[in-house]
Amino acid sequence: MVSHQFKVSTNWNGGRNQIGTVTGDIIKEEISIPKQLEGMGVGTNPDELLISAASSCYIISLAAVLERTHYRDVNIRLTTIGEAEFKNGKFRMNQIIHYPEITLPPVYQQSIERKLNRLIALADSNCMVSNSLRGNVDIKIIPKLKFDN
Structure with a gap:
């Protein structure tokens, strides 16, 4: 079994309406409660x-999945929306929807259309975050294909 540790440090002074920080190997960002x-x-x-x-x-x-299946010159644009709800006095993320827009050369059109559902699911099953959330958060993927030279 391979094990990795990921470390971040957070700092917060004061009450609810203050500003804190989160710092990791790369990330260094201020944090606060959203205005909404x-x-x-x-x-x-x-x-x-x-x-x-x-x-x-x-x-x-x-x-990675597209690369392993020998698709080249791929561009992926991804919009992800998380839907949270306030229920029984608590906030909870109940759904995450990924909208990947995958652009490939036209030569791949027939092949990718046959394999798309399997590749989309495989990518989800290989994602550590999806695997960590599964069972607690509904994850949906709604892909769109484009073909461009």
Whole structure:
């Protein structure tokens, strides 16, 4: 078994409506509660970080799956939406929807259309964040293909 540790440090002074920081090997960002939740709205927030983690993990997994199946000159644009709800006095992320737009050369059209559903699912099953959230958050993927020279 291979094991990795990922470390971040967070700092917060004061009460709810303050600004903190999150720092890791690469990330160094201010954090606060979003304005739509009556917070400061400065920097990023845990909800956005969660959706960013899901989105970046999925796009990397999808790129790897497409590469392993010998698709070349691929461009992927991904929009990810997280839907949270306030229920029983608690906020909870209940759904994440990925909208990958995959652009390939026209030569791949027939092949990718036959394999797309399997490749999309494989990328999701290879994504550590999806695997960590599965069972607690509904994850949907709605792909779109484009063909361009």
